[in-house]
Amino acid sequence: MAGGGQHTESGRKMASAGKSRPILWLIIFGGMAYAVYHFDLPQKFGFMPASAPDMVLLEPHREASTYTRLAAGVAIVDRFRSYQDVSTVLESLEKAGYEDVQRSTRRAVESEEYPPFRFDKLTVEKYAHLKHPGMLTLQFFNDRLFQAEFVPSDPEEYARKQRQLGLERDQNARREKIEGDLRVASTVELAISTVGQNLGTEPFVIWQDLSLIRQREQWDRHFGAIPKQMVADY
Numbered sequence: 001m002a003g004g005g006q007h008t009e010s011g012r013k014m015a016s017a018g019k020s021r022p023i024l025w026l027i028i029f030g031g032m033a034y035a036v037y038h039f040d041l042p043q044k045f046g047f048m049p050a051s052a053p054d055m056v057l058l059e060p061h062r063e064a065s066t067y068t069r070l071a072a073g074v075a076i077v078d079r080f081r082s083y084q085d086v087s088t089v090l091e092s093l094e095k096a097g098y099e100d101v102q103r104s105t106r107r108a109v110e111s112e113e114y115p116p117f118r119f120d121k122l123t124v125e126k127y128a129h130l131k132h133p134g135m136l137t138l139q140f141f142n143d144r145l146f147q148a149e150f151v152p153s154d155p156e157e158y159a160r161k162q163r164q165l166g167l168e169r170d171q172n173a174r175r176e177k178i179e180g181d182l183r184v185a186s187t188v189e190l191a192i193s194t195v196g197q198n199l200g201t202e203p204f205v206i207w208q209d210l211s212l213i214r215q216r217e218q219w220d221r222h223f224g225a226i227p228k229q230m231v232a233d234y
Helices: 002-038 086-095 155-165 188-192 194-199 210-223
Strands: 101-108 118-129 132-141 145-152 175-179 182-186 205-209 230-233
Touching: 086 101, 086 118, 086 132, 118 145, 132 155, 132 210, 145 155, 145 210, 155 175, 155 182, 155 188, 182 210, 188 194, 205 210
Parallel strands: none
Antiparallel strands: 101 118, 101 230, 118 132, 132 145, 145 205, 175 182, 182 205
C-alpha cells in the first residue's frame, strides 16, 4: 500500500508538471513576441525583409499633417483643381471619355523619421485642350494634384488657340501669368520660332499650384538628405 501511495503521489506530480508546461511555454513565447515588436529587434539585427517596414504600425511623423493637408486649390487645365486626389481625377477623366490613362507611383517607405513622400503621375496621350489634341501629364504630391502639363500635337496650330489663356508674352516668346497661387506658362511660341527650333525647345503649357510647389521644395530641404527606401509602382 505504501508503494502504491508513492506511485500515486509521483503521478500527481507528473500530472501537475504536465499542466504547468503549456503555461510556461506561453510565458516564454509571450516574452519573445514582446521583445521582438517592442524593441524592434528584426530591424536592429538586419534580418527583416525589405517590405516589412510597410507592415509595421508606425507613429506618424510630427509634421505629417503639414505635407498632407487639403485646401480649396486653384483651377488647373479644364475640369481639374489642385489638391484633388488621384481617384477623383481618374473618375473625372473617365466621365470625360478618357479611359486609356497610364499611371505610375513613386513613394518612400513609411518611416517615423520623415513625413509622407509620394508622387503619382497620370498620362493621357490623346487629350484635347482648346479642341486640340496632345499629351496631358498630371502630377500629384502626397495624393494632391499640383501640376499639369500639355504638349500639343501641332504646336503651330495650337499657338493660335492658346491666346485664350490670357498669357503675357516676353521678349523671348515665352508666355506666363501668375494669379495668386496659380502659375501658367507656355513655351509653344518659342518652340515654333527659329530660335526655339535651333535650341530644340519642347512646346508645352504648364499649370502649377505654387503653394504645393513650395511645400514640395520645403520637404526636400528639411528631409531630402535622410536615407530612405523608395518604392516604384507602375
